[in-house]
Amino acid sequence: MDPRTAPKHLKSLATWLLGQASLQGHRLIAERMAALAAGHRSQYALLTALAEAGPTSQADLGRRIGLDRSDVTAAIAEMAGRGLVDRTPDPADRRRNLVRITDVGAEQRAVMDAEVIAAQEELLAPLSAAERRQLLAMLTRLVEYHTGTSEG
Amino acid sequence: MDPRTAPKHLKSLATWLLGQASLQGHRLIAERMAALAAGHRSQYALLTALAEAGPTSQADLGRRIGLDRSDVTAAIAEMAGRGLVDRTPDPADRRRNLVRITDVGAEQRAVMDAEVIAAQEELLAPLSAAERRQLLAMLTRLVEYHTGTSEG
DNA sequence: CATATTTCAGCGTTACTGAAATGT
């Protein structure tokens, strides 16, 4: 893409700029994940949720990170196969699977996390520390406004 | 997604917040496009580029809006079939197709544009006018920095 | 009974790759 010849109208749209910036961020992360032969973004998000919240049902995991129930099922199954997580029925509610991160999973998450952190730095390179704080604060308000309002 | 239970670590990542905000913006636009039975985002971007720049080759269109050559081919073919654009060989370089927006295409773009503009308002609702300016300015710098630097 | 969870099969869009055919 050449931003010098991009339509001015598109360049004035928040949705377009957000899409381009988001895509760039995802590209930076994907490059680093591919170099590690590590998993994908959704696996990183799942491992992070498990590391923070402890054993969690799949439905809860999906709600926490905004991943669809069916995608959670597939990702957790794949990760269980690689020994990154553990799945056991919840004795308190036998509909649920309690998913737990393993030691191997925690190590994997640490490796991925270093790459994710480095990608943030790459992405935000042109912004000062104060600007980064402003940007994160505004994005947080946007996300909380919309996910708290119209979504269940 | 419930932002109150989202992992704090994810909520501190620019890539994650940008992804969520971008997704929300795309959802708002997609809802409105679906209600019109109008085309998709990429078609809107193509029509906008054609309206601004006049007759353009497909390769150029792709460069301007950041759409892959093969996706441009498919989208333009579909739009030509619906009479939104016109495709003729460029006499100056017969490898190229000169793509031109038609009157029907221009009308379609105007209809889509009204929805896109309304979606911006919905998305940015929690931000003041000054904050919106700041956000757009920072996103513009991010996008120009990355698409001007590492991409051809 | 209504509701919640897991799982599976499948769809549509987006971003992308590789290669062939054509032309500069």
Added chain:
DNA sequence: CACATTTCAGTAGCGCTGAAATAT
């Protein structure tokens, strides 16, 4: 020859739907 453009075939990830089986 190297290079650019269009086109086609195919891949992968993401977001999502509908429905079945199971349990509360």
